[in-house]
Amino acid sequence: xxxxxxSTAHRTRTSTSHRLRVMGGIAVSILFLFPIYWMVLxxxxxxxxxxxxxxxxxxIPTLETYIEYMQRADITRxxxxxIIVATGSGLLSIVVxxxxxxxxxxxxxxxxxxxxxxxxxxxxxxxxxxxVPMFLVARKLGLTDKHITLILAYSTxxxxxxxxxxxxxxxxxxxxxxxxxxxxxxxxxxALFKIIIPISLPGLLSTLIFSMILAWEELLFALVLTNxxxxxxxxxxxxxxxxxxxxxxxxxxxxxxxxTVVPVVIFALLVQKxxxxxxxxxxxxx
Amino acid sequence: xxxxxAKQTQATPARRRGRIGDLLVRWSFMVPAxxxxxxxxxxxxxxxxxxxxxxFDISSFGAGEWVGWENYIEVxxxxxxxxxxxxxxxxxxxxxxxxxxLGFSIAxxxxxxxxxxxxxxxxxxxPMVVAPVVAGxxxxxxxxxxxxxxNYWLGFIGIGPLDWFxxxxxxxxxxxxxxxxxxxxxxxxxxxxxxxxLPKDVFEAAKIDGANWWSTLWSVAVPLLVPVIAATFVIxxxxxxxxxxxxxxxxxxxPGKATNVINLFIYExxxxxxxFAESAAMAVIVLIVTMVLTGLxxxxxxxxxxxx
Numbered sequence: 001x002x003x004x005x006x007s008t009a010h011r012t013r014t015s016t017s018h019r020l021r022v023m024g025g026i027a028v029s030i031l032f033l034f035p036i037y038w039m040v041l042x043x044x045x046x047x048x049x050x051x052x053x054x055x056x057x058x059x060i061p062t063l064e065t066y067i068e069y070m071q072r073a074d075i076t077r078x079x080x081x082x083i084i085v086a087t088g089s090g091l092l093s094i095v096v097x098x099x100x101x102x103x104x105x106x107x108x109x110x111x112x113x114x115x116x117x118x119x120x121x122x123x124x125x126x127x128x129x130x131x132v133p134m135f136l137v138a139r140k141l142g143l144t145d146k147h148i149t150l151i152l153a154y155s156t157x158x159x160x161x162x163x164x165x166x167x168x169x170x171x172x173x174x175x176x177x178x179x180x181x182x183x184x185x186x187x188x189x190x191a192l193f194k195i196i197i198p199i200s201l202p203g204l205l206s207t208l209i210f211s212m213i214l215a216w217e218e219l220l221f222a223l224v225l226t227n228x229x230x231x232x233x234x235x236x237x238x239x240x241x242x243x244x245x246x247x248x249x250x251x252x253x254x255x256x257x258x259x260t261v262v263p264v265v266i267f268a269l270l271v272q273k274x275x276x277x278x279x280x281x282x283x284x285x286x
Numbered sequence: 287x288x289x290x291x292a293k294q295t296q297a298t299p300a301r302r303r304g305r306i307g308d309l310l311v312r313w314s315f316m317v318p319a320x321x322x323x324x325x326x327x328x329x330x331x332x333x334x335x336x337x338x339x340x341x342f343d344i345s346s347f348g349a350g351e352w353v354g355w356e357n358y359i360e361v362x363x364x365x366x367x368x369x370x371x372x373x374x375x376x377x378x379x380x381x382x383x384x385x386x387x388l389g390f391s392i393a394x395x396x397x398x399x400x401x402x403x404x405x406x407x408x409x410x411x412x413p414m415v416v417a418p419v420v421a422g423x424x425x426x427x428x429x430x431x432x433x434x435x436x437n438y439w440l441g442f443i444g445i446g447p448l449d450w451f452x453x454x455x456x457x458x459x460x461x462x463x464x465x466x467x468x469x470x471x472x473x474x475x476x477x478x479x480x481x482x483x484l485p486k487d488v489f490e491a492a493k494i495d496g497a498n499w500w501s502t503l504w505s506v507a508v509p510l511l512v513p514v515i516a517a518t519f520v521i522x523x524x525x526x527x528x529x530x531x532x533x534x535x536x537x538x539x540x541p542g543k544a545t546n547v548i549n550l551f552i553y554e555x556x557x558x559x560x561x562f563a564e565s566a567a568m569a570v571i572v573l574i575v576t577m578v579l580t581g582l583x584x585x586x587x588x589x590x591x592x593x594x
Contacts, residue, residue: 018399021394021395021398022398022400022402024395025392025406026402026406028395028396029396029406029409029410032410032412032413032467032470033409033412035421035425035428036412036413038424038427038428038435039420039427042427050433051433052433053438055433055435096319097319099315100315100318100320102315103315107315108312109312109313109315109316112313112316115316119319121580124524124527124576124577124580125327125331125573126527126528126549126569126576127530127549128549128552128553128556128565128572129334129569129572129573130327130330130331131553131556132337132552132556132562132565132569133330133333133334133566134326134330135557136333136337136348137333140347140348152325152326155326156323156327159319159323163319187311188312216417217417217418217420217531219418219530219531219534220530220531223553223557224553224557233417237417237423238419238423238531238534240423241419241422241423241426241536242535242538248427248430253426254424257420257423260417261416261417264417265411265415268411269412
C-alpha cells in the first residue's frame with residue numbers, strides 16, 4: 001500500500017521542479033532578449049521619448065531616425081558595401097573551404113593532414129597580428145579601401161571555419177556514394193559535382209549563411225583596411241557609439257543597430273536546425 | 287610474345303602519367319585553400335615578425351633596418367603593455383568560467399520538456415548573431431548612468447545609481463556582462479545538444495539506486511559532460527582572446543586604462559600612434575602566448591577526457 005503513495009509524492013515533487021525549470025527557462029530567455037527588444041523599441045522613439053525618467057515603454061512610434069539615417073549617404077553605401085563584402089567572402093570561402101574540407105574527409109593525400117592541422121591552428125591567431133601587416137601591404141599596393149581586400153582578409157578566418165564544418169559534414173556521408181559513381185566512370189570532380197554537392201546543399205547553404213553572418217559583423221579588419229568607399233556598417237556603429245563630441249546619439253545607434261541585426265536574425269532562424277547541430281559537431285569533433 | 291611485351295612497355299608511361307594526373311587532381315582540392323591562406327595568413331604573420339625586429343621606416347612605410355630585440359625590450363619595459371595584459375587576464379579569468387557554468391545551467395533549464403521548448407531554444411540563437419559592436423553600443427545605452435534603464439530598475443531595490451563607465455571595477459563588470467550576454471547563448475546551444483545526447487538509462491539507474499539530485503549531477507552528469515565542457519571552454523577561449531569589438535564600442539578601454547584589453551591596446555599603438563614596430567612585437571608576443579595556452583588547453587582537455 002505504501003508504494004503507490006510514495007510514488008505519487010515523488011511525482012508531485014518532480015512536477016514542481018519541472019514547473020520551476022520551465023519558469024526559470026522562460027525568465028532567462030526574457031532576460032536575454034530584453035536588450036534587443038529595448039534597442040528596437042528605442043529606434044522607433046523620438047528624441048524626447050528616449051531621454052526620460054522613467055524610461056518609456058509606451059509612446060507614439062516614428063520612423064524619423066530611420067529616414068534620417070537612410071538618407072545619409074554613408075549608411076546606405078555602407079549597407080551596400082557590407083552586403084558585397086559578406087556575399088563575396090562567403091562565396092569565396094564556401095568554395096575554397098568546402099573543397100579543402102572534402103579533401104580532408106575523403107581524398108587520401110600525403111601531407112594534407114598537416115596542412116589541415118595548420119589551418120585549424122590558425123584559429124588561434126589574433127587578428128591584430130594580421131591587421132598590421134595587411135594594412136601596410138595593402139597601403140603599398142594601393143589596395144586599401146577596396147572590397148576585394150576585405151573579402152580576402154575575411155577569408156583568413158572563414159576558410160578554416162568552413163573547412164572544419166564541411167569536413168565533419170562530408171565524413172558523415174556514406175562513402176559508397178562516390179565510390180559507385182567513380183566505378184561508373186565519374187572523375188573525382190564529376191563525383192563531387194553530380195553526387196556530393198546535390199545532397200550536401202542544405203549543409204553548404206547553412207554554412208554559407210553562417211559565414212556571411214561572421215563577415216557581416218566583423219569590425220577590426222574593416223576598421224583598419226577601409227576608410228570611405230568600402231567601409232562597412234560595424235565601422236559606422238563603432239563611430240556612433242564612440243562619438244563623445246556630440247554626446248550619445250541613441251536614436252542613430254539603435255536605428256543602425258536594428259538595421260544590422262534584423263536581417264541576420266532572420267537568416268539565423270532560417271538555418272537554426274543546422275546551426276545547432278553544426279555547433280555541437282564543431283564542439284565535440286572540431 | 288613481342289607484341290605483348292610492347293604493349294606492356296607502352297602501358298607503363300601511360301599509367302605513370304595517369305598516376306601523376308590523379309595526384310594533381312587530388313591536390314587540386316587543397317591547393318586553393320593553401321594558396322589563399324599562404325598569401326593572406328602565413329605571409330602576414332612572417333611580415334609581422336619581420337617588422338617586429340626592424341626599425342619602422344616611415345618614409346617607405348615598411349620594415350627598415352634590422353634592430354634585433356630592441357622593439358621587444360622596449361615593449362617589455364612598457365608598463366602599459368603589462369597593464370593591458372593584466373586587464374585581459376582579469377577579463378578572461380572571470381568571463382570564461384562564468385559563461386561556461388551559466389551556459390550549461392541555462393541549457394539544463396531550457397531543456398525541460400514542454401510545448402515551448404523548441405521556440406525558446408530558437409530564441410537563444412538571437413543574441414549570438416547580434417554583431418558584437420552592436421551589443422557593445424546597445425548595452426552602453428542600457429547601462430548609461432543617467433538615462434539607462436538598468437540603473438532605473440536597480441533604483442527600485444535600493445542600489446545605485448551605479449556609474450558603470452566611470453568606475454574602473456564597474457566598467458570591467460560592464461564589459462564582462464556584455465560579453466557574457468553575447469556569448470552565453472552560444473554555449474547554451476552547444477550544451478543543449480550535449481545534454482540531449484546523454485544516455486537516459488544511466489540517470490534512471492541512478493534514480494533507482496536512490497541517488498539524490500546533487501550526487502546524480504556530480505557523479506553521473508558532470509563526468510559524462512566533461513569532454514563537451516572542455517571543448518566548449520577551448521572554443522570560447524579562442525573567441526575571447528580576440529576580444530576587441532565590445533570593448534571598443536562600450537568603454538573604449540576606459541575609464542583610464544581599466545578595460546584596455548590587449549587587442550585594443552595594440553590597435554591604438556599601431557593605428558593611432560603609428561608605432562608599428564612596437565605593435566608588431568606585441569602582436570608576436572600575444573600570438574606566441576595564445577598558441578602556447580591553446581596547446582596547453584587542448585592537451586588538458588585530452589587528459590581530462592582520458593580521466594573520465
